[in-house]
Amino acid sequence: MSPHQPSLFFRLWSTVEFKLILAWLSVVVVTVLLDPGHTYWNNPGNAAELIIRNSVLLGFFALGSAVIIISGGIDLSSGSVIAMSATVFGSLLIALDPTGFREGHIATWAVIVAFLGTLLSGAMVGTLHAWLITCVGLPPFIATLATLVGLRSFSRGVTLAVTNNKSQIDFPDLVLRDSLKDVTSVSVVFLVLAFALWFLMSRTVIGRHLHAMGGNEQAARLSGIRTDRLKWLAYVIGSVSASMVGIVYFADTGSAKPDILARGYELNAIAASVIGGCSLQGGIGTIPGTILGCLFLRTVIDSVNKIVGSGADVYEGMIVGIVVVMAVTFSQRTGLAKAQKFFATPIGWACIPVLGLLTGISFLLFFRDKPWFSSLHAIAFGAIVACILVVRGIMEHRVKRA
Amino acid sequence: MTEPTPVISIRGIGKQFNAVRALNNVSFDVLPGELHAVMGENGAGKSTLMKILSGVYSEYDGELLLRGNPVRFQSTRDAEDAGVSIIHQELNLVEQLTVAANIFLGREIKRAVGILNQAAMDKKSADLLAQLESNISPRALVSSLRVGDQQLVEIAKAISLEAEILIMDEPTSALTESEVARLYGVIARLRKRGVTILYISHKMDEVFRLADRITVLRDGQFVQTVDRAEATPRSIAHLMVGRDLEPARRRENSSDSNVVLETKALSLVWPGHPRGWRLKDVSFQLKRGEILGFAGLMGAGRTELLECLFGASHVQPQGRLLVHGRKVQFSHPAEAMKAGIAMVTEDRKRLGLFSQMTVRENMTLCSLMSCSTAGVLSRLSELTATNKQIQALAIKSSGPEAPITSLSGGNQQKCIIGRCMLTKPSILLLDDPTRGVDIGAKAELYQLMEQLAAEGVAIVVTSSELPELLTVSDRILVLCEGVITGEFTREEATEQRIMEAATQQPHFT
Numbered sequence: 001m002s003p004h005q006p007s008l009f010f011r012l013w014s015t016v017e018f019k020l021i022l023a024w025l026s027v028v029v030v031t032v033l034l035d036p037g038h039t040y041w042n043n044p045g046n047a048a049e050l051i052i053r054n055s056v057l058l059g060f061f062a063l064g065s066a067v068i069i070i071s072g073g074i075d076l077s078s079g080s081v082i083a084m085s086a087t088v089f090g091s092l093l094i095a096l097d098p099t100g101f102r103e104g105h106i107a108t109w110a111v112i113v114a115f116l117g118t119l120l121s122g123a124m125v126g127t128l129h130a131w132l133i134t135c136v137g138l139p140p141f142i143a144t145l146a147t148l149v150g151l152r153s154f155s156r157g158v159t160l161a162v163t164n165n166k167s168q169i170d171f172p173d174l175v176l177r178d179s180l181k182d183v184t185s186v187s188v189v190f191l192v193l194a195f196a197l198w199f200l201m202s203r204t205v206i207g208r209h210l211h212a213m214g215g216n217e218q219a220a221r222l223s224g225i226r227t228d229r230l231k232w233l234a235y236v237i238g239s240v241s242a243s244m245v246g247i248v249y250f251a252d253t254g255s256a257k258p259d260i261l262a263r264g265y266e267l268n269a270i271a272a273s274v275i276g277g278c279s280l281q282g283g284i285g286t287i288p289g290t291i292l293g294c295l296f297l298r299t300v301i302d303s304v305n306k307i308v309g310s311g312a313d314v315y316e317g318m319i320v321g322i323v324v325v326m327a328v329t330f331s332q333r334t335g336l337a338k339a340q341k342f343f344a345t346p347i348g349w350a351c352i353p354v355l356g357l358l359t360g361i362s363f364l365l366f367f368r369d370k371p372w373f374s375s376l377h378a379i380a381f382g383a384i385v386a387c388i389l390v391v392r393g394i395m396e397h398r399v400k401r402a
Numbered sequence: 403m404t405e406p407t408p409v410i411s412i413r414g415i416g417k418q419f420n421a422v423r424a425l426n427n428v429s430f431d432v433l434p435g436e437l438h439a440v441m442g443e444n445g446a447g448k449s450t451l452m453k454i455l456s457g458v459y460s461e462y463d464g465e466l467l468l469r470g471n472p473v474r475f476q477s478t479r480d481a482e483d484a485g486v487s488i489i490h491q492e493l494n495l496v497e498q499l500t501v502a503a504n505i506f507l508g509r510e511i512k513r514a515v516g517i518l519n520q521a522a523m524d525k526k527s528a529d530l531l532a533q534l535e536s537n538i539s540p541r542a543l544v545s546s547l548r549v550g551d552q553q554l555v556e557i558a559k560a561i562s563l564e565a566e567i568l569i570m571d572e573p574t575s576a577l578t579e580s581e582v583a584r585l586y587g588v589i590a591r592l593r594k595r596g597v598t599i600l601y602i603s604h605k606m607d608e609v610f611r612l613a614d615r616i617t618v619l620r621d622g623q624f625v626q627t628v629d630r631a632e633a634t635p636r637s638i639a640h641l642m643v644g645r646d647l648e649p650a651r652r653r654e655n656s657s658d659s660n661v662v663l664e665t666k667a668l669s670l671v672w673p674g675h676p677r678g679w680r681l682k683d684v685s686f687q688l689k690r691g692e693i694l695g696f697a698g699l700m701g702a703g704r705t706e707l708l709e710c711l712f713g714a715s716h717v718q719p720q721g722r723l724l725v726h727g728r729k730v731q732f733s734h735p736a737e738a739m740k741a742g743i744a745m746v747t748e749d750r751k752r753l754g755l756f757s758q759m760t761v762r763e764n765m766t767l768c769s770l771m772s773c774s775t776a777g778v779l780s781r782l783s784e785l786t787a788t789n790k791q792i793q794a795l796a797i798k799s800s801g802p803e804a805p806i807t808s809l810s811g812g813n814q815q816k817c818i819i820g821r822c823m824l825t826k827p828s829i830l831l832l833d834d835p836t837r838g839v840d841i842g843a844k845a846e847l848y849q850l851m852e853q854l855a856a857e858g859v860a861i862v863v864t865s866s867e868l869p870e871l872l873t874v875s876d877r878i879l880v881l882c883e884g885v886i887t888g889e890f891t892r893e894e895a896t897e898q899r900i901m902e903a904a905t906q907q908p909h910f911t
Binding site for chain 2: 203204205206208209211212215216218219220221222223224225226279283284
């Protein structure tokens with residue numbers, strides 16, 4: 001033991017996971033205090049179930065995304081893979097058991113074959129990505145951008161073909177649907193997947209190699225690591241985890257509409273990985289961090305829903321954006337010892353009115369239906385935020401001078 | 403007569419990295435117009451001190467006086483504005499940009515309304531490179547240049563700043579002898595202009611040729627500043643390590659008659675290049691326990707040859723390669739490693755190091771199979787293996803869990819050698835292994851190579867320093883433009899004869 005060993009608390013404190021747990025707890029406390037309906041207090045079971053359901057659904061493909069990001073790549077296609085796998089699952093059910101599909105009771109063997117077939121289709125998409133990246137030589141961003149656009153359109157075509165020109169496949173079997181969307185069993189499957197991936201990434205040779213490849217791909221190749229095969233594995237994990245959750249989404253929403261199902265979700269997955277401590281440069285990140293990233297992100301969204309009231313799903317994107325910026329800013333700050341200047345630069349000053357305007361308008365959007373609201377409140381709020389930022393800027397400027 | 407005001411006064415400077423104290427209360431003066439050499443072993447704190455002087459680190463203890471006025475640089479730009487510029491030991495170039503764009507990065511020559519004056523920058527760059535007697539094209543991409551040429555671009559960039567104080571951090575570590583001679587010419591011209599130069603080097607002959615005064619650091623502390631006239635290489639070495647160095651001993655040739663590696667007419671094509679090949683008809687034998695040195699100027703094909711032997715070349719080589727008498731064709735380094743070959747790469751930062759990982763993770767990466775059961779890692783056997791190598795190679799770190807970036811360059815290199823050794827290779831390829839490593843550590847590396855050879859490992863080594871090859875090699879082959887132009891046994895080899903072979907134009911009929 002070296003004499004400079006930092007204390008246990010300091011080592012805990014310096015992990016992303018610990019900070020995320022603290023941040024998550026504070027979000028829960030704030031929601032309990034501010035929620036006008038007191039949902040967390042009055043009905044904790046329901047609130048918890050909703051958050052867990054949303055976190056787990058996001059978690060499936062966020063974990064896949066995290067594995068790819070840690071290995072030095074990026075996957076933009078997971079939302080489209082979800083839509084595709086829902087379509088594939090529905091189409092296979094129609095093809096395997098057409099009478100059961102019409103009558104609303106599908107044979108068990110057909111469900112199992114369709115399930116395996118869907119996972120296989122995910123593995124095939126992952127293989128396609130790996131081929132485009134390693135053999136064709138495309139950057140991962142371009143390869144998965146192509147499938148992001150392509151697979152959704154492909155799924156719409158398939159849907160038209162199998163449903164006699166309808167734009168969606170309705171979920172046929174109510175009993176099956178209830179069991180597939182059951183939050184307990186989905187959570188158990190998720191925990192098994194998460195444990196397997198955690199074990200793979202932090203306890204096995206393959207996981208170490210994936211980290212190494214993400215950190216320095218050339219050095220990894222020169223260390224005798226088969227980087228092409230590892231990339232295949234990473235992209236297959238990414239696509240298979242997305243196709244698993246595609247089946248759940250199919251059951252959850254009751255129909256596979258490939259034009260809108262899971263549209264834009266790939267960015268939520270990347271956001272959750274980044275909040276959980278993955279570096280887009282590759283090589284850095286953990287599975288537990290990513291899970292906590294999902295939980296934190298979904299809890300913040302839920303909290304805003306509770307505080308603002310109905311119709312707040314419109315603002316989900318705004319919340320994700322803000323949380324990503326905040327999370328990455330704070331995790332970077334611990335890395336940089338020197339005081340960062342946010343506003344004491346020309347661009348910083350120019351951004352203060354932008355931020356003031358944004359917060360003022362957001363205030364208006366969130367609270368315009370409340371009985372106490374008047375537009376003066378929104379203007380005052382925006383102005384106060386801008387003033388605080390100006391004060392902060394002046395303080396930074398002083399520090400610079402000193 | 404009064405002493406002139408020092409141009410730089412270093413007053414009680416200290417710097418801490420996490421648990422490692424890199425500098426501790428260092429104070430000395432640099433006089434105007436002098437060439438002041440700073441020497442010390444790996445991890446003595448030379449590079450850290452220079453990074454403070456040039457504004458790379460802005461957090462430190464103590465005080466810095468520039469011409470008697472206290473300064474505290476917040477960035478390299480601050481330092482450049484105050485007339486201090488630096489040539490870094492590790493290259494800091496934007497590989498995707500051209501040579502000219504790198505030289506004028508941040509200070510581009512502009513026409514009215516901010517349009518780049520490309521022609522003027524190309525012209526000036528060509529002039530600067532001509533001063534260095536280099537024929538690098540200003541329009542070439544930096545990524546297409548070899549390390550030695552990249553270093554020349556760094557030097558040209560530093561000269562173009564026309565700084566009054568120039569810091570050179572091991573500028574010759576990747577240069578060949580002729581390039582070094584040209585650099586000496588440039589240094590002489592700069593000194594005539596009155597430029598003060600702070601010069602960091604591990605090469606004793608270089609320092610004694612150039613320096614007016616020499617400051618020695620040891621373990622982050624100031625030891626002494628001496629006039630060159632009053633110092634000898636021996637006394638400086640004594641100050642650096644705190645003990646006398648044993649003179650290099652000529653070892654017994656430990657090679658036997660077993661040929662472990664043989665190439666027959668190995669060639670590597672170079673599509674799109676007028677010469678057409680990187681390597682042509684390279685044939686040689688390597689025996690068990692032999693240390694075979696490859697000499698050659700930059701671009702002679704040393705690195706390419708080792709890459710071919712290691713299955714790491716991007717184009718498949720032609721010709722025959724035999725390992726332990728069996729014909730092999732490696733398409734991936736993994737296959738070469740399976741055949742018992744290990745390689746230490748030339749460019750540590752780009753091709754060797756995993757900077758986000760710990761010492762342990764860097765060390766065990768190539769031998770994870772022996773640290774695991776059924777693919778599941780055993781932390782204990784990883785730690786055992788790492789600690790063994792840390793002891794065997796005398797690596798200075800705060801332990802196996804220290805981040806690799808907290809180690810000095812020489813200790814990082816030792817970790818990479820340790821990584822190779824853990825694969826228990828029968829053939830070890832070392833591509834310029836002592837680049838940027840101090841004399842104390844160099845001597846240890848030589849000893850290590852001899853010890854490995856005595857144990858029966860066959861070693862192929864390249865170096866940009868001829869005396870080094872002459873010290874360690876049993877046999878030296880000379881490459882020139884991808885062709886073997888000379889072969890010398892240890893007894894026959896002299897610097898003169900090797901240089902003749904290395905500059906001799908190969909002929910073909």
